[in-house]
Amino acid sequence: MRIFAFLKKCLLLLGFITPHTFAQIGSWQAHTAMRQINDLADAGTEIWAATQGGVFGYSVSTGEIRRITTIEGLHALNPNAIAYDDRRKALWIGYEDGALDRYDLSSKNVHTFRDIARATQFTDRSIGRIKIHGDSILVATAFGIVIFDAQKNEIRDSYTQFGSLSSGLRVYDMMIHPLPDGKNGFWVALERGVAYAPMSSANLREPFQWTLDQRLQNVNSIGKLGSTVFIGTKMDGYALGANDWERQGFISGEVRKITYS
Structure with a gap:
């Protein structure tokens, strides 16, 4: 609310x-x-x-x-x-x-x-x-x-650098929130998708510590509501479901920022 x-x-x-x-x-x-x-x-x-x-x-x-x-x-x-x-x-x-x-x-x-x-x-x-x-x-x-x-x-x-992506790419948004396996981690919004990694990793400067989810592109915002992860793209907002990102129908356009507490 x-x-x-x-x-x-x-x-x-x-x-x-x-x-x-x-x-x-x-x-x-x-x-x-x-x-x-x-x-x-x-x-x-x-x-x-x-x-x-x-x-x-x-x-x-x-x-x-x-x-x-x-x-x-x-x-x-x-x-x-x-x-x-x-x-x-x-x-x-x-x-x-x-x-x-x-x-x-x-x-x-x-x-x-x-x-x-x-x-x-x-x-x-x-x-x-x-x-x-x-x-x-x-x-x-x-x-x-x-x-x-x-x-x-x-x-x-x-x-x-995140996964196999080139180094020095723009990060549009980020947050700290439990990962799909329940461990607390970083979530990152990128033009090429979403990257995440556990905070317990020995060295997050190593690209291979990050998992890439590229099912959606042009991700410019990320947030949460309860335990659910939400992202904003140039098309709409999406929630991370059990099997895929689920379109929410917030607006028919770009979601630039997701505010949460």
């Missing part, structure tokens, strides 16, 4: 978006357009949006809007991805150049991490999706998955 409640909040939020945001500190002013939303994060009492003009939060109970731009310390405007970290009461914000911001909601401080941006062996280092799992920040990038340690403020690991 929380999935549908979140969707209702998103629809409500869209009605309150203003085309331009004005922010000022001293003699510095920022005029940014926040009409185009790139990503959304549910923080319970607030919904946070990553937009072409920065980030804003909408209070569901009061209608108050909080705005964050480069004036407040964001790395840049037009972030691609945003996620709410309940453990740290913070927002994690990802950008096209690979920079990763942590915005602390209480102190309003911004800390920018450039580890991914410095991975110059990859031409495209853009961040497309962020998920939170305890102290692990899962970052979907144009070249694979990066696991960022939120306690140590450093990259813990990265996975850039």
